[in-house]
Amino acid sequence: MTTRGKFITLEGGEGAGKSTLLAGLRAHLLARGVELVQTREPGGTPLGEAIRAIVLDPALHGMSGESELLLMFASRAQLVRECIEPALAEGKWVLCDRFADASYAYQGGGRGMPVERIAMLERWATDGLAPDLTLLLDLPVATGRARAAGRGEADRIEVEADAFFERVRAAYRARAAAEPARFRVIDASRSPAQVLQAAIDATGHLFGAVA
Ligand code: T5A
Numbered sequence: 001m002t003t004r005g006k007f008i009t010l011e012g013g014e015g016a017g018k019s020t021l022l023a024g025l026r027a028h029l030l031a032r033g034v035e036l037v038q039t040r041e042p043g044g045t046p047l048g049e050a051i052r053a054i055v056l057d058p059a060l061h062g063m064s065g066e067s068e069l070l071l072m073f074a075s076r077a078q079l080v081r082e083c084i085e086p087a088l089a090e091g092k093w094v095l096c097d098r099f100a101d102a103s104y105a106y107q108g109g110g111r112g113m114p115v116e117r118i119a120m121l122e123r124w125a126t127d128g129l130a131p132d133l134t135l136l137l138d139l140p141v142a143t144g145r146a147r148a149a150g151r152g153e154a155d156r157i158e159v160e161a162d163a164f165f166e167r168v169r170a171a172y173r174a175r176a177a178a179e180p181a182r183f184r185v186i187d188a189s190r191s192p193a194q195v196l197q198a199a200i201d202a203t204g205h206l207f208g209a210v211a
Contacts, residue, residue: 009099012137015148024196040097042075056155065111077125109171137188
């Protein structure tokens with residue numbers, strides 16, 4: 001019987017260094033012989049990438065918080081069914097740039113959407129799927145925004161005020177504190193090499209189950 005793969009998610013505020021870490025972590029896992037699928041949210045499927053273009057489009061500044069929340073979960077529902085669950089069932093590991101925690105942080109913390117509503121959508125859209133490990137890249141909002149600033153035009157969410165991103169950070173940290181067995185909080189203000197090493201250390205316990 002195939003051993004089910006492991007599901008690892010990366011979370012954090014703007015410019016926290018998720019993409020940078022993903023590249024290093026992916027290389028590390030592949031070198032250890034892990035069969036890997038890398039994906040992202042919103043996105044990761046043809047439908048999800050179309051939704052991503054909509055939710056990040058700065059021209060759509062009139063989008064309501066409710067619409068934004070539902071679009072995030074529409075992308076997630078598709079990603080779980082089309083990509084994540086089939087890969088895990090085949091024994092592959094899945095490395096995902098953001099997952100449901102981002103909706104609690106951005107739409108819950110940032111926009112003030114009720115947590116119970118998000119939890120209801122999560123149960124429905126993910127069918128109970130939760131990550132085996134979530135790496136939260138935590139750093140001061142100003143540091144992350146300064147890193148992200150060099151990338152050209154801001155998307156629809158990046159234009160939010162600092163107070164929004166402070167609420168996002170606080171919501172992420174609260175989730176990590178509430179679920180210490182699943183989360184590893186990484187100080188993302190350190191160098192890329194230090195962040196990668198912390199992530200590698202955090203994944204160590206997952207290898208016990210590799211056949
Ligand atoms: N969203 C998403 C929701 O609102 N709800 C949801 O449910 C979901 C799933 C898209 C947006 O959607 C929102 C959140 C987001 O606003 P995204 O594609 O993950 O999400 O977009 P961003 O968070 O904007 O991702 P970024 O590309 O900004 O950040 P990364 O990937 O965290 O950062 P990265 O690696 O590109 O690094 C940024 C810069 O910093 C440097 C890099 O070289 C780069 O220049 N850097 C470092 N510099 C110094 N030290 C380090 N340790 C560094 N690491 C990276």
